[in-house]
Amino acid sequence: MVTWSRVKSPWLIHMNTGSCNGCDIEILTALAPKLDAERYGVKLVGSPRHADIMICTGPVTDKMKIAVVKTYEQIPNPKFVVVVGSCGSSGGIYKNSYITLDGVDNVIPVDLYIPGCPPKPEAVFFGIAMLLEKLSSGKLPDLKGEIL
Amino acid sequence: MKISNIKYDLPIDENVIISKRNLVSGEQIIVLKPKMIRKTIENWVKNNFSFHISSLYVIDEIDRFELFYYVIHRKSNLSFILAEVLDYNNPTTQTISDLSGTIFYEGEATEMFGINFEGNKVTEVFLPENWNKGFPMRKGWEKSKKGDKIE
Numbered sequence: 001m002v003t004w005s006r007v008k009s010p011w012l013i014h015m016n017t018g019s020c021n022g023c024d025i026e027i028l029t030a031l032a033p034k035l036d037a038e039r040y041g042v043k044l045v046g047s048p049r050h051a052d053i054m055i056c057t058g059p060v061t062d063k064m065k066i067a068v069v070k071t072y073e074q075i076p077n078p079k080f081v082v083v084v085g086s087c088g089s090s091g092g093i094y095k096n097s098y099i100t101l102d103g104v105d106n107v108i109p110v111d112l113y114i115p116g117c118p119p120k121p122e123a124v125f126f127g128i129a130m131l132l133e134k135l136s137s138g139k140l141p142d143l144k145g146e147i148l
Numbered sequence: 149m150k151i152s153n154i155k156y157d158l159p160i161d162e163n164v165i166i167s168k169r170n171l172v173s174g175e176q177i178i179v180l181k182p183k184m185i186r187k188t189i190e191n192w193v194k195n196n197f198s199f200h201i202s203s204l205y206v207i208d209e210i211d212r213f214e215l216f217y218y219v220i221h222r223k224s225n226l227s228f229i230l231a232e233v234l235d236y237n238n239p240t241t242q243t244i245s246d247l248s249g250t251i252f253y254e255g256e257a258t259e260m261f262g263i264n265f266e267g268n269k270v271t272e273v274f275l276p277e278n279w280n281k282g283f284p285m286r287k288g289w290e291k292s293k294k295g296d297k298i299e
Contacts, residue, residue, distance in 0.1 A: 090220040
């Protein structure tokens with residue numbers, strides 16, 4: 001029953017950790033009527049306390065570091081982190097910059113990477129579907145930073 | 149640790165490599181034979197190697213174009229560059245936008261430099277509609293005179 005409810009209603013919290021907004025727009029496109037991720041119960045929520053999955057975009061700027069950690073800590077267990085975009089995956093074009101931390105995985109543990117600049121909405125949708133498929137097996141997936 | 153000392157798990161067929169050289173920053177540029185980048189990346193995708201393309205950029209060398217794919221290796225979090233040299237008069241290569249998220253990078257290279265990526269349909273995004281003034285990032289491009297209207 002718990003697994004069923006978890007798979008049927010994965011709520012997302014979207015956090016821009018310093019991205020250029022390209023990936024953010026692609027995430028919204030994945031939720032928009034054409035692909036309609038909401039038919040799988042996927043829904044964006046405003047509070048991390050209501051969320052199951054955290055979607056991060058951007059290489060994590062110095063100032064966002066505290067906000068990312070605080071948001072992550074507020075999400076109830078079990079929680080998953082999905083990174084969308086090249087910048088969040090490895091720093092992207094901001095790699096080795098003095099003001100960024102070269103990817104979300106240097107701040108919080110990441111379960112799934114969806115690289116691309118920006119990734120297509122289909123890729124974002126596929127990433128979420130892959131996570132749900134693994135969840136539906138009944139065991140919590142150990143993705144260990146899988147790349148799509 | 150020097151990049152050249154690291155053994156990637158990303159295999160590149162030695163027969164398709166033209167040359168290797170190191171940048172001042174320590175990153176390695178691997179120049180491949182024409183139209184071999186797609187085959188190489190297809191192989192990586194099929195075998196689930198941990199990599200992604202971070203960005204793509206072009207340099208106009210007047211007599212040729214150099215196309216650079218900035219690859220990031222996930223496990224070691226290190227980067228290197230795949231390069232391809234294109235003919236100036238017919239700069240054509242194959243798209244990898246269906247394998248990795250480079251659709252807009254390729255579209256930008258098409259509009260700014262006139263490079264034809266076979267299979268990529270995103271070609272009218274960055275410049276104004278009905279642009280007919282050539283490719284503005286090419287070195288030989290002459291900007292329009294003052295007062296010219298963009299049609």
